[in-house]
Amino acid sequence: MGSNRNGPTKVELQRFMDLAAESSAADAIVVMGRKPGSANSWIKAAHAKGIKARGDSPRALRQQIAALQRQINDAQREEDTAALIRERIYGLAAITPKPPAWLAQTHKASKLRGCPVTIWSDWHYGEVVRKEEVGGVNEFNAKVAAARIQKLVDSTIELCFHHMGAGEAEYPGVVVALGGDMISGDIHEELAITNDRTPYQAINDLADLIAAALTQMADKFGKVYVPCVVGNHGRGTHKPRHKGRIHTSFEWNLYCTLERHFRNDKRIQFDIPEQTDCLFSVYGHRILLTHGDSLGSRGGDGIIGSLGPIMRGKIKTGHSEAQIGRDFDTLMIGHYHQYITLPGLVVNNSLKGYDEYARLFLRAPYSRPSQALFFIHPKHGVTAHWQVYLEDLPADKTNKDWLKVLA
Numbered sequence: 001m002g003s004n005r006n007g008p009t010k011v012e013l014q015r016f017m018d019l020a021a022e023s024s025a026a027d028a029i030v031v032m033g034r035k036p037g038s039a040n041s042w043i044k045a046a047h048a049k050g051i052k053a054r055g056d057s058p059r060a061l062r063q064q065i066a067a068l069q070r071q072i073n074d075a076q077r078e079e080d081t082a083a084l085i086r087e088r089i090y091g092l093a094a095i096t097p098k099p100p101a102w103l104a105q106t107h108k109a110s111k112l113r114g115c116p117v118t119i120w121s122d123w124h125y126g127e128v129v130r131k132e133e134v135g136g137v138n139e140f141n142a143k144v145a146a147a148r149i150q151k152l153v154d155s156t157i158e159l160c161f162h163h164m165g166a167g168e169a170e171y172p173g174v175v176v177a178l179g180g181d182m183i184s185g186d187i188h189e190e191l192a193i194t195n196d197r198t199p200y201q202a203i204n205d206l207a208d209l210i211a212a213a214l215t216q217m218a219d220k221f222g223k224v225y226v227p228c229v230v231g232n233h234g235r236g237t238h239k240p241r242h243k244g245r246i247h248t249s250f251e252w253n254l255y256c257t258l259e260r261h262f263r264n265d266k267r268i269q270f271d272i273p274e275q276t277d278c279l280f281s282v283y284g285h286r287i288l289l290t291h292g293d294s295l296g297s298r299g300g301d302g303i304i305g306s307l308g309p310i311m312r313g314k315i316k317t318g319h320s321e322a323q324i325g326r327d328f329d330t331l332m333i334g335h336y337h338q339y340i341t342l343p344g345l346v347v348n349n350s351l352k353g354y355d356e357y358a359r360l361f362l363r364a365p366y367s368r369p370s371q372a373l374f375f376i377h378p379k380h381g382v383t384a385h386w387q388v389y390l391e392d393l394p395a396d397k398t399n400k401d402w403l404k405v406l407a
Contacts, residue, residue, distance in 0.1 A: 008032075009150040013046040014054070014212045021053035065204050065257050099280045100225055100269050102172045111170040114377035115282050116160050116221075118388070120152070121179030121291070121334030121371075122350035124233065125209075126195045126202035129355045137366055137394075138354040142196060146209060148351050148390040152371055153213045155388050157220050159373060164384065173223030175282060176214065179334040179348060180231025180291035182206060182251055187233055199234070203254040210254075211261055218267040227271040227278040228255040231291040231335065240293070246274055279326050283378040288321065288328035292335030292347070296320070305364065306336045314345055330382065332372075339370055341385045348372045351390060368393075 008016070012032060019028035020043070029039040046052070103115065129140035161169050183202040186192035197205070218224045232240055234251035246252050252272070259270040271278055277290040295313025314331050321327060332346045337358065340347035353369035373386040 008042060008045060009147060010049060010051065010216070011146050011150050011209055011212050013042065013049065013051045015208060016042050017046050017051055017053045065207060065253065066200065068253060068257065099271060100223065102223055103225060103280070103282050104284065105172065111168050113164045113169045113171065114375040114383055115172055115175065116373060116375055117175040117177070117282060118156055118371060118373045119177040119179045119332055119334065119346065119348045121231070121348045122181045122337055122352065124181060124184040124350065124352040125206045126197045127184035127191065127352060128194055128196050129352065133356050134354050134359050140352050142205065145351065148369060149209050149213055151390050152351070152388060153216050156373055159386050159388065171221055173225060174217055174221040175225045176217060177289050177332060178226060178228040178255065179289060180229050180251060181233040181334060182231070182254060183234050185233040185235065185250065187235060187238070199250045203250050207254055207257050207261070210258060214262070214268055218265070222267060224268045225271065226268060227280055227289050229276055229278050229289055229291055232293045245276060279328060282376045285330065285376050285381055286328045287330045287332055288326070289332045292333030306338060307340070310336065310340070310347060338367065339372060339387050346372050346374060
């Protein structure tokens with residue numbers, strides 16, 4: 001599973017072709033950081049994989065995003081609501097449509113494995129993690145992020161279609177939840193200094209990467225439902241806001257830009273609420289998606305770590321939402337950079353992986369970067385859980401012996 005690290009990934013080829021269409025292949029290969037003479041080989045590789053330049057090139061998308069962000073800032077000064085910004089600036093409906101009907105329709109086909117649900121969160125795109133500062137176990141930058149995003153898509157498809165039982169598998173579609181903290185942001189002084197790009201640049205580049213990833217998912221699964229919530233790192237303010245939190249986040253701009261990009265692609269439907277939570281149902285199983293930083297609980301200890309505040313927060317959130325008719329069966333969050341699954345709870349890991357904060361401040365245990373994937377069946381409810389790993393095990397941790405009896 002995953003992409004060939006020695007050659008260009010599909011995401012890199014897509015970006016190269018878009019840049020080449022906008023300027024020239026010679027310019028595009030330089031922007032990609034490769035030797036000028038390799039442009040022809042990249043073109044051949046792209047054609048072999050059926051990759052062509054898209055109508056909305058990365059440069060055009062970047063120009064659109066920059067212009068839209070300026071308009072959003074002006075609209076905010078006029079105290080427009082998020083709904084009015086969607087209408088006036090993005091040309092979208094004031095409120096995104098309800099979840100698609102296929103999430104509730106039952107199927108009689110014996111090949112049905114249920115509906116796959118994955119959460120993509122805590123990517124922290126734009127941040128730089130130097131392996132020298134984390135004991136050599138992780139490294140993160142824009143190039144690593146692009147490779148991990150490609151592996152995430154490839155591995156998710158591989159798990160769904162080749163590891164969910166014998167025989168051909170059928171799915172009604174796939175849920176790809178965007179759970180916040182997609183960019184690193186400049187919310188801390190050290191991030192503003194060490195990030196390799198500004199929040200504006202991060203969402204410009206990330207829009208292209210996510211667009212390519214969602215297109216690949218739609219090509220394989222047919223239909224994609226994309227519920228979106230903002231995190232705490234994408235905010236445009238120094239301190240977290242409670243009022244106007246959604247459309248003061250760079251991530252809300254990112255999500256609306258993606259929805260606009262796919263507005264003519266009926267396979268992909270976005271759900272971008274004006275609040276921090278998104279409630280939807282898959283085969284009658286109700287899921288509350290929220291980033292995880294606003295569960296109403298804090299703290300932890302050196303023994304159970306974040307599990308204490310997470311469980312307290314789950315209980316508080318459940319009681320609070322039930323009182324206003326928004327009870328749920330499963331809470332799906334990110335934020336804690338740990339993979340945890342318990343009855344009624346899915347906590348997502350991060351794409352960034354182990355960092356200096358986890359090692360020095362938290363003294364948290366190391367974990368490989370991964371994202372959560374699980375399945376909901378119309379008869380059996382939540383069934384299989386998969387941790388989609390984005391890096392292979394270190395060579396010294398692999399073992400070909402399938403079983404060994406220890407004394």
